[in-house]
Amino acid sequence: MSTAGHGAAVRIEACGKTFADGTRALDPATLDIARGETLVLLGPSGCGKTTMLRIIAGLELPDAGGKVLFDGKDMTSVPIERRNVGMVFQSYALFPNMTVADNIAYGLKIRGVARDEQAARVAELVALTNIIGLENRRIDQLSGGQRQRVALARAVAIRPGILLLDEPLTALDAALRDRLRSELNRLLRALGITTIYVTHDQAEAMELGDRIVVMRKGAIAQIGAPREVYFAPKDRFVAEFIGAANIVEAPIENGMLILPGGRLPIEGAATTANVTVMIRPETIRVTNAGTEALSGVVDSISFIGDRQRIVVSGASSKPLNVDAPNTIQAKVGDRVGLSIAADALRLLPSEP
Amino acid sequence: MSQKSFVWLCLLPLAVVTTAFFLLPMARLVVAGAEGPHGLAGYLAILTEGRYRATLFNTVLLAAATTVVTLIVATIAGMFLQRHRFPGRTVLIAMLTFPLAFPGVVVGFMIILLAGRQGLIGDLSNRIFGEKFVFAYSIYGLFLGYLYFSIPRVILTIMAAVQKLDVGLEEAARSLGASPWAVQRDVVLPALAPAFVASGAIAFATAMGAFGTAFTLATNIDVLPMLIYTEFTLAANFATSAALSVGLGLITWLILALARTFSGSAVAAAG
Numbered sequence A: 001m002s003t004a005g006h007g008a009a010v011r012i013e014a015c016g017k018t019f020a021d022g023t024r025a026l027d028p029a030t031l032d033i034a035r036g037e038t039l040v041l042l043g044p045s046g047c048g049k050t051t052m053l054r055i056i057a058g059l060e061l062p063d064a065g066g067k068v069l070f071d072g073k074d075m076t077s078v079p080i081e082r083r084n085v086g087m088v089f090q091s092y093a094l095f096p097n098m099t100v101a102d103n104i105a106y107g108l109k110i111r112g113v114a115r116d117e118q119a120a121r122v123a124e125l126v127a128l129t130n131i132i133g134l135e136n137r138r139i140d141q142l143s144g145g146q147r148q149r150v151a152l153a154r155a156v157a158i159r160p161g162i163l164l165l166d167e168p169l170t171a172l173d174a175a176l177r178d179r180l181r182s183e184l185n186r187l188l189r190a191l192g193i194t195t196i197y198v199t200h201d202q203a204e205a206m207e208l209g210d211r212i213v214v215m216r217k218g219a220i221a222q223i224g225a226p227r228e229v230y231f232a233p234k235d236r237f238v239a240e241f242i243g244a245a246n247i248v249e250a251p252i253e254n255g256m257l258i259l260p261g262g263r264l265p266i267e268g269a270a271t272t273a274n275v276t277v278m279i280r281p282e283t284i285r286v287t288n289a290g291t292e293a294l295s296g297v298v299d300s301i302s303f304i305g306d307r308q309r310i311v312v313s314g315a316s317s318k319p320l321n322v323d324a325p326n327t328i329q330a331k332v333g334d335r336v337g338l339s340i341a342a343d344a345l346r347l348l349p350s351e352p
Numbered sequence B: 001m002s003q004k005s006f007v008w009l010c011l012l013p014l015a016v017v018t019t020a021f022f023l024l025p026m027a028r029l030v031v032a033g034a035e036g037p038h039g040l041a042g043y044l045a046i047l048t049e050g051r052y053r054a055t056l057f058n059t060v061l062l063a064a065a066t067t068v069v070t071l072i073v074a075t076i077a078g079m080f081l082q083r084h085r086f087p088g089r090t091v092l093i094a095m096l097t098f099p100l101a102f103p104g105v106v107v108g109f110m111i112i113l114l115a116g117r118q119g120l121i122g123d124l125s126n127r128i129f130g131e132k133f134v135f136a137y138s139i140y141g142l143f144l145g146y147l148y149f150s151i152p153r154v155i156l157t158i159m160a161a162v163q164k165l166d167v168g169l170e171e172a173a174r175s176l177g178a179s180p181w182a183v184q185r186d187v188v189l190p191a192l193a194p195a196f197v198a199s200g201a202i203a204f205a206t207a208m209g210a211f212g213t214a215f216t217l218a219t220n221i222d223v224l225p226m227l228i229y230t231e232f233t234l235a236a237n238f239a240t241s242a243a244l245s246v247g248l249g250l251i252t253w254l255i256l257a258l259a260r261t262f263s264g265s266a267v268a269a270a271g
Helices: A049-057 A100-110 A115-128 A144-157 A174-191 A202-208 A226-231 A236-241 B003-033 B039-048 B050-083 B089-101 B104-115 B120-129 B139-164 B167-175 B180-209 B212-217 B224-234 B238-270
Strands: A010-018 A024-033 A038-042 A067-070 A085-088 A162-166 A194-199 A211-216 A219-224 A246-253 A256-259 A262-265 A272-279 A284-288 A294-303 A307-313 A320-325 A335-340 A346-348
Touching: A010 A049, A024 A049, A024 A219, A038 A049, A038 A202, A049 A085, A049 A162, A049 A194, A049 A211, A085 A144, A085 B167, A100 A115, A100 A144, A115 A144, A144 A162, A144 A174, A174 A202, A194 A202, A202 A226, A211 A226, A211 A236, A219 A226, A219 A236, A236 A246, A236 A272, A236 A346, A246 A320, A262 A294, A284 A320, A307 A335, B003 B238, B039 B050, B039 B238, B050 B089, B050 B139, B050 B180, B050 B224, B050 B238, B089 B139, B104 B120, B104 B139, B104 B212, B139 B180, B139 B212, B167 B180, B180 B238, B212 B224, B224 B238
Parallel strands: A038 A194, A038 A211, A085 A162, A162 A194
Antiparallel strands: A010 A024, A010 A067, A211 A219, A246 A256, A246 A272, A256 A262, A272 A346, A284 A335, A294 A307, A294 A335, A307 A320
């Protein structure tokens, strides 16, 4: 791949954004993105992730004092057309008056690349994105998945220093989204361009991101590798936003978490009046009643196929969600034991 | 009563009105056109007779110029008005669309006030150059008047089309390196093409057939509606005026059909 291994390192420095009507979309944030890294901006709608992407793209100007640097060069006042960024929009924004090939070649045409070179590049990209044979189609003759591929091919055709993707899979149905996600992952690894990917879907973030920036209400909540963010969330918001989480509030006595349904050994805390603890549903094991220190009563069971979600009440102050193997035989009303490893209990800072 | 006969019953008033006030007079007009001394050949006079042909040519030229200039002015203004918010914007839009309510006579009157013998432009030029510029009573005054009442019709259509434009398209083009001019040329104008055809057709057809303004400005302006009027009322030449009327309608329709066909591929692609 001729496009492999290029890309710029990005640094944004104290970039905030306040809109003309006074709305604060983004608190001043500083962030470093390494050359070739895929960074995911993850958060619910209105968290400022798209605003941050648009500041990096050059479509929004940060508030005074904010700076955007590509490879150490200040790009803050450089307009998007001279930043050499490839961008994929949620709506794909393909040009309806051009064919697939013309769309892909547009950036090259603007740059004055010779016609045969344009054609060669288009051929290379339709092969890479699996859309061979569609070159002469009009955009309204394409399916959603094909449009997404054309948008991506068009964005990388110009050999951008940075690839920016704004929820590129959101407009697709679930099955297609899953397939394109792994395809996109393979492609991003092959291209090796610095990539910034905006999404509200945590599964996408986990699969694609080298690092994930979890955002909330215009501020960065946590930055970390997918595993780090999943297993060691910094606060309750991150814990609940990424994956499913049981949040339990209880006191600790002599290294034991005191719950209504029993006691659990916990690491990293002596006697404390009240702590907030996160327990992932898949870290709880269901056993026979009486064999474990913690027990409760089965409230409901939902069979999902590859596993079952059992809700157990009485064990903690709120019912616990448990992801159990699909082979476990349990009925609503059964008293069951729950086994949870000490390192699966994650202390969170208590919030006011 | 069945569903179908109910629908037919609802359509009955339309059928009656269309027959009484459109189809029958049209048929009579077509027949009258052929009742002159030359019979059916009267219809060809619009093309064969030098004076008529020159008038037809003038009218088409005037309507085409009105359409093109209106589209240029209205596109720039419409895009600006739709994309920017500033104090007084709604008042400005109201003022720009105000001429919609004016009959052609009033438009003509305003042109005379502006560029007539006692007009503003004449006054000013008299003071500055010592000479009165008066062009209200010519085809240039008519052009100005048509421009004045075509712009509101076109600007509203363009504004609606601009509102529906996906801003993402422009951002995508910019991200690929397109300059503001290239964005307009490659993305915005093609996307607005359907609106250009639709509103341009209205501007063209109106300019072909408008009469009030021309009549207010002068009776010797060389446009088809004026020619029909003089043939009809002054020369009492019913057959010729009927033939010219049918010709005016047919030629306008033909030019619009051609324009639609030529822009058809562009419109379909931008669809």
